[in-house]
Amino acid sequence: MLKEARRAEIPVVLIDRGVEASEELYLTKIASDFIEEGALAASWLAAETSGDCRIVEIQGTLGSSAALDRKTGFERIISHFPNMQIIRSQSGGFTRAGGKMVMESFIKAEKGGTDICAAFAHNDDMALGALLAIKEAGLKPAKDILLVSIDAVLDIFRAMANGEANATIELTPQLGAPAFDALEANRQGREVAKWVKVNGPLYLPDTAAEEYERRMTLRKE
Secondary structure (H helix, E strand, O other), X not given: OHHHHXXXXXXXXXXXXXOOOOHHHOOEEEEOXXXXXXXXXXXXXXXXXXXXXXXXXXXXXXXOHHHHHHHHHHHHHHXXXXXXXXXXXXXXXXXXXXXXXXXXXXXXXXXXXOOOOEEEEOOHHHHHHHHHHHHHXXXXXXXXXXXXXXXXXXXXXXXXXXXXXXEEEEOOOOOHHHHHHHHHHHHOOOOOOOEEEOOOOEEOHHHHHHHHHHHHHHHHO
């Protein structure tokens, strides 16, 4: 398809994901840097725990670029801290039910969860599932086991406002405007970068309630 578009002189913009193809076949990729997201999650956790933490990792769908890169970025940072280690890692398939099931198995394997310092989930839905598993085990999420994840979905802000999650990194949904900007630049003959990065910020509990209300208002408009 990419080759057909090139022959027809149709510029192709990849959004949110890349492809294994020559860069000559598409104009640009508009996407987050998943490695940077994982690194930011690990950096926050390292600062929060003074670099001393036994971590369980709930991966996304095995083989997906988001799962592979978020894991790479996270491990790249914790490799600098001898007392930070991932003690267990398993895929939750990017689903809430999967995150709950995986976290339940981690808790059973690690002395009822008492040997777990933090859970790093590759997305918020899995973190929310893990949160339920932690509560059902009689532990306090965000206190007994820290929770850091990625996406910045609405429910994670409510969880942080309730003191049940610690941090999320936004996977920005604002991809349309940069895509149109790239197409317009190409139309005008200007150079377009092969990767336009659109990473979001780190959100913490201190602004979670306000952010939740803001996003709820936007939904209603």
